[in-house]
Amino acid sequence: MKRKKSTTYLVDACVLIDYFKVDLSVLGLFAKHFGPVYACLDIVVEEVDGLDIPTCYNANISIYESNLDQLEAAAHQRGQLSFYDHLFFLVARDKKWTAITNDENLLDACHGTNIDTSRGIRPLIDLTKAGHITSRESTQIAKQIVSNNAQMSRHILQEFKRAIRD
Numbered sequence: 001m002k003r004k005k006s007t008t009y010l011v012d013a014c015v016l017i018d019y020f021k022v023d024l025s026v027l028g029l030f031a032k033h034f035g036p037v038y039a040c041l042d043i044v045v046e047e048v049d050g051l052d053i054p055t056c057y058n059a060n061i062s063i064y065e066s067n068l069d070q071l072e073a074a075a076h077q078r079g080q081l082s083f084y085d086h087l088f089f090l091v092a093r094d095k096k097w098t099a100i101t102n103d104e105n106l107l108d109a110c111h112g113t114n115i116d117t118s119r120g121i122r123p124l125i126d127l128t129k130a131g132h133i134t135s136r137e138s139t140q141i142a143k144q145i146v147s148n149n150a151q152m153s154r155h156i157l158q159e160f161k162r163a164i165r166d
Contacts, residue, residue: 007035007116010064010092012101013047013084014149015120020051022144026133028060030123033132037100038064040091042071043084066091080105089115102152121145121160128164135164 011019011027016039019027031037041063044051053063066074066087074086081089089109092099098116100123101107110117121142128138142160146152 008095008097009035009037009100009118010088010095010097011037011039011061011120012088012099012103012106013043014102014151015100016044016048016051018102018120018145018149020048021148022141024051024055024059024061026123026127026141029132030127031060031062033130034123034126036062038062038097040084040087041065042087047084064091064095070094081109085109121156125160125163138164 009031016024016027027037037060039056039061041053044053044056044063056063070087070090073090074083077083077086085103085106088099088101089106091097092110092115093113096115098118099106099110100118100120101110102120107117109115124133124138124142127133128135139161142157146154146157
């Protein structure tokens, strides 16, 4: 994905969970250097066990309250996406924010409507390449994320290491 100088990002539940289990401050550091990072209130409250709004704010993650139209539209959507995935998609589309997700169905939905996307590991790559975090530290965080997430393959870690070297 081509990066604009500054943009606004929206993280989905899976990405929040990955960083919350390892180091949520990484997303805050990313927000500081690359643009605001938002999470949907409903997703934080309902989908991420143990994460609360004050913790998000302390980590420099802003909270977006979905409007009634978005909630109603998400409730009536059908197909591959869950209610919360639909809500995430609708907010990214409506606000024209970059969607940070690893969910293949969400990525497909976003690409089908020209929503900019980024994979969940990308903030670590960008922070490392810009010198805001060391390669050693980012590699350790990436290893923990991959280790904690059964849906991520070791191949992701190899791609990560290659990306921070280039």
